[in-house]
Structure formats: structure tokens, C-alpha cells
Amino acid sequence: MSDVLDLPDVDDAWDWMAACEERGWGDGLPMVPPTEERVAAMLAGAPRVDLGPLPPRGVTPTLRSVAANAVMAGCRPADLPVLLAALAAVQDEAYNLHGTLATTHPCAPMVLVSGPVRDALGINAGGNCLGQGTRANAVIGRALSLVLLHVGGARPGVLDRSTQGSPAKYTYCCGESDDSPWPSLAVRRGFGADEGVVSVMAAEPPHNVNDHGSTTGAEILLTVAGTMAQPGSNNVYVRGPHLLLLGPEHAATLHRDGWTPETIRAHLWEHARIPVEHVSPGNRRQFVEWGVEPDGPPHDRAYTVSDDPANLHIAVAGGAGKHSAWIPSFGGTALVSRRVP
Amino acid sequence: MRIVDPTSGTAPEDTAAVTTAADAPAGTRRGDGSSAASRAVCGLSNSKPGAHDILDAIGRRLADDHGLGPNGLEAKPSAAVGADPELLDHLAAQYRLAVVAIGD
Amino acid sequence: MRSILVVTSSFLPLVQAQATARRAEPRLVVVDHPVGGLSPDELAGRTDTAYAGVVAELRSMGELS
Numbered sequence: 138m139s140d141v142l143d144l145p146d147v148d149d150a151w152d153w154m155a156a157c158e159e160r161g162w163g164d165g166l167p168m169v170p171p172t173e174e175r176v177a178a179m180l181a182g183a184p185r186v187d188l189g190p191l192p193p194r195g196v197t198p199t200l201r202s203v204a205a206n207a208v209m210a211g212c213r214p215a216d217l218p219v220l221l222a223a224l225a226a227v228q229d230e231a232y233n234l235h236g237t238l239a240t241t242h243p244c245a246p247m248v249l250v251s252g253p254v255r256d257a258l259g260i261n262a263g264g265n266c267l268g269q270g271t272r273a274n275a276v277i278g279r280a281l282s283l284v285l286l287h288v289g290g291a292r293p294g295v296l297d298r299s300t301q302g303s304p305a306k307y308t309y310c311c312g313e314s315d316d317s318p319w320p321s322l323a324v325r326r327g328f329g330a331d332e333g334v335v336s337v338m339a340a341e342p343p344h345n346v347n348d349h350g351s352t353t354g355a356e357i358l359l360t361v362a363g364t365m366a367q368p369g370s371n372n373v374y375v376r377g378p379h380l381l382l383l384g385p386e387h388a389a390t391l392h393r394d395g396w397t398p399e400t401i402r403a404h405l406w407e408h409a410r411i412p413v414e415h416v417s418p419g420n421r422r423q424f425v426e427w428g429v430e431p432d433g434p435p436h437d438r439a440y441t442v443s444d445d446p447a448n449l450h451i452a453v454a455g456g457a458g459k460h461s462a463w464i465p466s467f468g469g470t471a472l473v474s475r476r477v478p
Numbered sequence: 479m480r481i482v483d484p485t486s487g488t489a490p491e492d493t494a495a496v497t498t499a500a501d502a503p504a505g506t507r508r509g510d511g512s513s514a515a516s517r518a519v520c521g522l523s524n525s526k527p528g529a530h531d532i533l534d535a536i537g538r539r540l541a542d543d544h545g546l547g548p549n550g551l552e553a554k555p556s557a558a559v560g561a562d563p564e565l566l567d568h569l570a571a572q573y574r575l576a577v578v579a580i581g582d
Numbered sequence: 583m584r585s586i587l588v589v590t591s592s593f594l595p596l597v598q599a600q601a602t603a604r605r606a607e608p609r610l611v612v613v614d615h616p617v618g619g620l621s622p623d624e625l626a627g628r629t630d631t632a633y634a635g636v637v638a639e640l641r642s643m644g645e646l647s
Contacts, residue, residue, distance in 0.1 A: 469558025528617030581590025
């Protein structure tokens, strides 16, 4: 069956937006029409990647439909391999794509790009890397969301049941910085430093960790631990992965004081605790039903953030300034990494 | 203007239609209409608050009002993840009917 | 194994879309949304609705007379 649609010519950008809206396409922002010519250009030199069916619709995207969405999002042909890697990553069973799309939780597919491909595509890993202003960050994350919307069928209000959603559902992509005192997250996960790697996680938007006053790594971690100790995150009771995205200045201070990703993780496991009295009695009862109970001595019972220190992933990104970010997840998901083909 | 359909793909044609409630019952059903399953109704909760209570009440009232039983109640380990296929197989072997809670 | 789905009204579109994708025609009992965070009286109302719907479905299935 042909995948080509013959639409009335629309010379006006607003008419094209209206045509998309009528068909239930898009995220509400303007999109580039995926003409046959543009899709062909997007696919020139594209790698061959096997893709599986996308929930909730169960339709398996073709390279052409992925490319069409990439065009609509504003991608360049060079961005397509990163999009394909991200798409393959969210299809890993551990990512739990169906659950993350249909949930009432506001999670979005976060895409972290590591390795030389980051600079080759101009993916921002520096200042405002999770914000607006860089085409690659904007369009790669957006294209992934559009594929999940158009092919997967994750339409807000129908199959995407998010109570409030989040701005991250438009796009959620940044680079992992080389301005890090430690090997990158991708390298620590077993990839080569010369490989392009995409890591995805169904994540909440970043929770800021503002710490301008601390002068030691231990002090910074006290602030991080306090930020992580939130009774309202899924990581408290669903558990699962979460990400600490350290700003390079915080990372430098931690490194100066001898901290490593491993010791940071162990420290935060011990110190990011949610006191029992911060959790409502009703929630405590519910947590028990889900097998989650506080630990510690009777006078100091507290909940851990997730159920294993290894669930905390650590990376460096951002520019100048004394800010970091804690990124909780949907819980029932995983941080999945894939090589860029 | 000719565009590539952004919703296009390969439809799940190889996916067999799920046996519907109105269809003939699953394999545990015998030719005489009875079932090899020894228990009547299982509630399967999505682990959201309230779902367990509703399913529990339905099971008890079916037994009290209609003598339908014995009944059981199971739950997904978390609302965030799908039910374990092994749990579903176990329930299908043990029960004739399931009442599943979906919602929030 | 035959089944009945008790679904809150807000999740009905999700269930219907999923059923279409899987080519299934589930037996549905719809109750008002939500079922969580309710007072005991409110929850009892949801339970009554759900129970009545399940009994009706079981009758139509020939499980109850």
C-alpha cells in the first residue's frame, strides 16, 4: 500500500498547519511538510535499522515514515541516525514504551547523546543544553516524540493519558559534556570514547539543584541529596532509574575533593532519604501494598530513592554556573543506551 | 502536494486477534461448556488505589449473592509495568473468569 | 479465560483504542472516574456500579441466571 498522500497544494504555512491539525498530526507547533523530495533527501545515506512495532497502535514504522517525521520536526539528514538509535533504544523491552506512553505520569523520552556525533551535529551539551536555542537538540527530541505520536498513536487525551504532561514532551534532548572530570556515562557503560551513543530514559523534566554557597563536594552532595528526597517522585515507590546531571562547575568541585561517580552514587544512596513523616499515612499504606517500606532505626525511619544505588546514573552537562539537575524517571523504565548506526 | 504519510508503517497483520469475551472461551473450556479451571472468578488489579477494594468487594458479593466462587484477587506488581505473562498464564489455568480493573 | 474489564470513564478511550489495535472486543463496565483518593462513601458508590455491571455481564455470558 502506498505511503504517499496527495494533499491539496498549500502555499500558506498556516493552511498547512490547519491541514495537519485536521488529521490529528503534530505537537501543536509548526512542522515542515514531508514532501517526497524532502523525505528522499533525508534518507540519502541513511543506515539500515530494524525497527519493531510501536505501541500503543502496534504499527511498525518504516524508514520512510521515520524520515517523514524527521522532516516534520525540522531534522537534517545527518540527524537521522541519532533519531534511529533513540527509536531503537525506546523499543528495548526494559524501557517499557507502552507503559511510558499511556501513563498519567508526565514522563517524556529523554535523549542523552554522547561521543563525537554530539559535536558533529552541533548538539548542545553546554549552556542551556536542556533549553531552547539549538536546532539539533530541538529537532531530534521532537522527531522522536512525533514518531511515537504518529506511528505509535500516542495521542494526548486518548492513548497518552498524562494528567498534566510536561514541556519535555515537545522535545527532551541534550548532549553529554566533554567538560567532565570523569569518563563519560557512555564510556562507563561500556562504549568506546570514539563511539556515538544515545541513552534514553522515560523521565520527568529536570529538577534544578541550585547550590552557589557550598565550597566542597560534600556540601554540594548535601544539596543534591535534599533535592532527591522528594516524596512525590515515582522513584520512591515504583523505584527504577534516575539521573544526576551535574553542571561542570559542581562536577569540578566534586572531582577536586576526590569524588568519583561511584562514590557519589554510594553517598547519595545513603543520604538521599525521605523521612517517614514527609509521606502521608495514606501513601505509606499504599507503598506497603506495593512492597515499599522505610528502613533505618525506629526513631529515624526513611524511604530510599529507588531500590538500588546502581539505579542512579551520573553524567555531566551544562555551562557556567552553580546548577545541576536531578532527573527522576517514570520508575517502570530503564536507562537504555544504543550506538548510533 | 505529495507527502509521505507520517503515520504509515506495517500494520500488525501477524498479530492474531485477541480472543474476545464474546468468543468461545479459552482452551480450558471443555466441550460440554464446563471448565477445567477449579476456581470461578479472579480479580486482577492494576495496582492503583481503589481498584483492589472494588475487585475485592465484587468477588465477595458474587460469592454471597450468587454463590459464585471460589474467587481470588491478584495485582500487577506496579501500575507502571505490565502484568507478568507467567501470572496471566497461572490465572488462566486456575480461573474460569477474570474481572480486570483499569483506571486511576 | 473469559474476562470483564472495569474501567474508569477517563480511561475508556485508552481501552477502546487498545482494543481496536488488538482486534479485541472486551466486555466493559464503565464507572465514574476516579476510583483513587475517594472517601469510603464515594468508593462504595463506584463499587455498587461496578458490581451491577459485572453481574449484568455475567448474566449475558450465561454465568449467572
